[in-house]
Amino acid sequence: MCFVQKEDKGEVYRKVRLSKTPVNVSNPLHTAISKSWESMVGLEIHAQISSKSKMFSGSAVKFSSPPNSLVSFLDASLPGTLPVLNKYCVEAGVLTSLALDCQINRISYFDRKHYFYADLPAGYQITQQRVPLATNGKIEFSLFDQNSSKNEPQKMCVRLKQIQLEHDSGKSLHDDVNHETLVDLNRSGIGLMELVSEPDLQNGSQAAAMVRELQLILQYIGTCDGKMEEGSLRVDANVSVNRPGEPPGTRTEVKNINSARFVKIAIDNEIQRHIQILENGGKVNHETRAFDFKLGQSVSIRDKEGFSDYRFMPEPNLPPLVIYDKKTIMNASKDDIAVNIDDLRKKLPELPEQQRQRLTRHYGIPLLHSMVLMQEDGLVEYFESIVQEKSRNAKTVADWIITVFLKELNAHGMTLKDSPVSSHLIGQLIDLMTDGVVSVNTAKKIMPILFTDETRSLTQIIESKNWAQIRDEKHLQTLCDSVIANNMTVVKAYIDGNNKVFNRLMGLIQHQTQGRADPGLVRKILQTKLEEMKLK
Numbered sequence: 001m002c003f004v005q006k007e008d009k010g011e012v013y014r015k016v017r018l019s020k021t022p023v024n025v026s027n028p029l030h031t032a033i034s035k036s037w038e039s040m041v042g043l044e045i046h047a048q049i050s051s052k053s054k055m056f057s058g059s060a061v062k063f064s065s066p067p068n069s070l071v072s073f074l075d076a077s078l079p080g081t082l083p084v085l086n087k088y089c090v091e092a093g094v095l096t097s098l099a100l101d102c103q104i105n106r107i108s109y110f111d112r113k114h115y116f117y118a119d120l121p122a123g124y125q126i127t128q129q130r131v132p133l134a135t136n137g138k139i140e141f142s143l144f145d146q147n148s149s150k151n152e153p154q155k156m157c158v159r160l161k162q163i164q165l166e167h168d169s170g171k172s173l174h175d176d177v178n179h180e181t182l183v184d185l186n187r188s189g190i191g192l193m194e195l196v197s198e199p200d201l202q203n204g205s206q207a208a209a210m211v212r213e214l215q216l217i218l219q220y221i222g223t224c225d226g227k228m229e230e231g232s233l234r235v236d237a238n239v240s241v242n243r244p245g246e247p248p249g250t251r252t253e254v255k256n257i258n259s260a261r262f263v264k265i266a267i268d269n270e271i272q273r274h275i276q277i278l279e280n281g282g283k284v285n286h287e288t289r290a291f292d293f294k295l296g297q298s299v300s301i302r303d304k305e306g307f308s309d310y311r312f313m314p315e316p317n318l319p320p321l322v323i324y325d326k327k328t329i330m331n332a333s334k335d336d337i338a339v340n341i342d343d344l345r346k347k348l349p350e351l352p353e354q355q356r357q358r359l360t361r362h363y364g365i366p367l368l369h370s371m372v373l374m375q376e377d378g379l380v381e382y383f384e385s386i387v388q389e390k391s392r393n394a395k396t397v398a399d400w401i402i403t404v405f406l407k408e409l410n411a412h413g414m415t416l417k418d419s420p421v422s423s424h425l426i427g428q429l430i431d432l433m434t435d436g437v438v439s440v441n442t443a444k445k446i447m448p449i450l451f452t453d454e455t456r457s458l459t460q461i462i463e464s465k466n467w468a469q470i471r472d473e474k475h476l477q478t479l480c481d482s483v484i485a486n487n488m489t490v491v492k493a494y495i496d497g498n499n500k501v502f503n504r505l506m507g508l509i510q511h512q513t514q515g516r517a518d519p520g521l522v523r524k525i526l527q528t529k530l531e532e533m534k535l536k
Contacts, residue, residue: 037241039271040248041207042199044236045214046192047224048168049092055167055191056083056126063230067173067184075189077121082317087338089191092223093133093165094323095344096193099221099351100160102137104341106323110165110315119170119183127166127194129312133321134163139197140353141213143206144368153367158210159198165321166192187231193224199238199248203271204264211235211260216352216374228258237267240284241274249274250284254291254298266291270298355380363387363394372402378416385423392430400430408447421450428458441515442467471518473525479517480526483508484533495534502530 051061057072074081097104108131112124137160142153170188174181195214201207215226215233226233235257240249254270257263269291274284289298325341350358352374359370359380373379383401387394405426409419429450433443442462449461462468470476483505484491493501509522 036243037275038244039202039239039241039274040199041201041203041267041271042238043195043197043201043207043210044238044253045195045197045211046168046234046236047096047195047214047218047226048232049089049191049193050223050225051086051088051092051191053086054189055086055089055165057189058084059189061190065186067182068186071185071188075185077123083126083315085318085321086191089165090133090321090323090339091344092191093163093193094339094341095221095347096195096218096223097134097137097163098341098345098348099217100134100137100139100163100195102134102160102163104134104323105131106325106328107131108133108321108323110318110321112313112315113166114311114313115309117169117172118181119172119185119188121170121185121188125166125169126315126318128164130314132162132164133323135161137163139210139213139217141209142353142356142367142371143209156206156209158200161196161198164194164196166194168192199240204267207235207237207267208260208264211263213352215260220349220352228260231258234258235263237263237270239267239270239274241271241278249278250286252284252286253288255288255301257291262291262293265293266298269296273298363398365395365398369398369402372406373398376406376416382416382423386427386430389424389427390431392427393434396434397427397430400426404444404447408451411448412451419451420454421447425450425458432458432462436469436471436518436520438462438467439469439515439519442469467516469518470513470516471521473521476517476521476525479509479512480522480529483512483526484529491530491533494530502527505530 049055053059054061054072054075057074059070059072059075062070072081074083094104108128110126111129113127113129114124116123138157139160140155140157142155144153168187168190170183170185172181172183197210201210211233215228218224218233219226224232228234237254237257238251239254240251242249252270252274254266257266270289277284285300285303287303288301290301291298323339323341355374356367356370359365359373360367373383379401383397386392386397386401405421409416429443429446432438433440438446445467446458446461453461456464487505487508490501490504494505505526506519506522509517509526510519
């Protein structure tokens with residue numbers, strides 16, 4: 001079998017993480033209807049392979065290139081052109097299958113799926129219908145229910161029916177002003193992995209969480225960048241509802257959903273639409289729909305095609321795709337060896353769920369914190385370097401990164417790689433706070449300065465602002481005596497048994513020192529003086 005030139009693996013297998021927050025379960029719609037209706041949701045996800053060239057041609061792949069600037073003769077379906085399979089696209093499919101615990105077929109086949117669109121010049125798509133690349137996988141993920149008092153995640157596992165390789169169609173650009181449609185074939189022929197799940201989901205929140213987890217997995221292993229806003233990951237949702245105990249209802253498909261947030265909205269909307277139709281005595285049509293987010297509802301595109309409508313047939317210009325492992329490679333000639341499963345398995349990095357469990361187990365941080373740390377590219381390494389530099393308290397470091405550092409990073413519209421604040425500097429600031437040199441509130445005031453002032457050290461900033469905590473006991477003794485003398489009404493209330501007013505006295509001292517008095521020392525001194533007054 002012939003393949004185009006192999007890509008640089010240093011680029012291919014790089015780790016990438018999403019700068020997005022975890023999906024929370026919040027689906028009052030499904031909760032309200034669950035007693036009288038059941039819903040079933042399955043997803044078909046098209047993931048664009050992170051390849052520099054297309055699936056069956058040598059044309060380059062680059063987002064937002066000028067229309068029709070990346071089109072080979074094969075992409076335009078000129079007569080006499082033949083497909084040549086991109087080896088890296090096969091490797092990406094195998095690596096993804098391994099990450100999702102799939103059974104990889106040692107021999108798979110390519111087929112032609114016939115349908116007509118203006119942006120599909122050949123009139124058919126090359127896909128894998130008879131025997132796909134892989135079957136029987138799974139995606140495991142966690143959800144947090146923000147309506148629950150428990151902070152325990154709900155563990156879910158969705159079965160994957162299959163992963164198949166195929167190529168993308170072009171793109172139709174509709175000009176409503178001139179009443180014409182233009183076709184851009186730059187996308188025509190780009191390699192895709194289609195991942196088909198079993199209908200194990202019940203609502204939009206679960207589906208959105210699954211999509212987010214898949215994004216992370218694909219980005220960790222480097223086979224897809226997961227940029228839904230650029231069309232690198234597109235979701236089709238199959239939805240049906242039924243009464244409990246009855247067979248599944250008529251299924252509809254909602255096509256081309258381009259964000260995890262919209263996945264939730266579109267699916268929950270479609271579930272509600274089915275229920276309203278059935279409760280009003282109507283019939284749900286077996287059709288393909290699209291969700292119009294401006295209207296807030298799905299609209300019908302066409303009747304759902306049946307299997308026979310596509311007129312599947314074996315692709316005559318591509319031989320069977322053979323995948324080898326250590327058991328079968330001995331029986332192959334050197335020229336036949338194309339993709340070795342065992343070699344690819346060695347390249348698998350630590351996957352998201354494995355990393356979450358390791359962070360939680362090894363550092364003792366909450367699972368939710370580990371999920372947040374994994375949403376920004378390189379943030380886990382950033383966190384670990386701070387903790388390991390001086391054996392710092394992991395919970396303190398994680399909390400500081402999530403509640404203070406990320407907030408400031410977002411305020412400046414930066415990603416971690418753009419940040420001027422190093423992990424070493426964050427560690428120093430946490431040390432100053434832990435050692436009582438500055439208060440927590442003062443440390444929070446220092447953080448924005450670090451993003452704009454890269455020349456001064458932490459010590460210089462603290463000295464210039466006179467922000468160091470007051471820890472001189474004689475000075476604090478004098479402050480406490482002054483506050484007691486000037487607030488005898490409050491002091492008398494404390495002596496009479498109202499312990500709540502103690503915090504008021506503490507607040508007055510902090511107000512006088514602009515929050516610089518060491519709270520531990522102040523509490524100790526003030527409590528001693530008040531208790532002595534009680535005994536008199």
